[in-house]
Amino acid sequence: xxxxxxxxxxxxxxxxxxxxxxxxxxxxxxxxxxxxxxxxxxxxxxxxxxxxxxxxxxxxxxxxxxxxxxxxxxxxxxxxxxxxxxxxxxxxxxxxxxxxxxxxxxxxxxxxxxxxxxxxxxxxxxxxxxxxxxxxxxxxxxxxxxxxx
Numbered sequence: 001x002x003x004x005x006x007x008x009x010x011x012x013x014x015x016x017x018x019x020x021x022x023x024x025x026x027x028x029x030x031x032x033x034x035x036x037x038x039x040x041x042x043x044x045x046x047x048x049x050x051x052x053x054x055x056x057x058x059x060x061x062x063x064x065x066x067x068x069x070x071x072x073x074x075x076x077x078x079x080x081x082x083x084x085x086x087x088x089x090x091x092x093x094x095x096x097x098x099x100x101x102x103x104x105x106x107x108x109x110x111x112x113x114x115x116x117x118x119x120x121x122x123x124x125x126x127x128x129x130x131x132x133x134x135x136x137x138x139x140x141x142x143x144x145x146x147x148x149x
Contacts, residue, residue: 011063031077031097091131
């Protein structure tokens with residue numbers, strides 16, 4: 001808790017029980033939705049509303065202590081891993097999200113062909129695919145289904 005309190009203090013934010021609890025929740029539930037965080041706080045802070053969690057997440061995101069990501073077709077998600085411009089891979093079947101360190105090798109889309117006068121500071125990349133668990137389930141389903149005659 002002292003580390004999180006120090007982070008809040010260094011970011012110029014008041015140290016409150018909800019802020020500390022949301023920081024803990026985003027650390028223990030990577031890529032959590034606001035609903036995930038409300039659920040994680042239920043035992044510790046049962047009267048915490050969704051609106052209060054959204055307010056805390058906005059403050060933490062604004063201070064750079066939490067990162068907000070929005071994969072297509074998914075609610076906003078929050079994570080503690082900030083400041084390293086890492087990317088994400090999302091399973092198109094179950095929605096599982098994993099962190100991916102910065103792209104390596106030939107990466108033609110990380111530098112825009114025309115920045116339109118912008119000073120680019122971040123490239124957000126989302127990879128899409130099928131996770132091992134979903135691929136294995138598909139293989140099992142394919143083995144079980146009868147082949148039409």
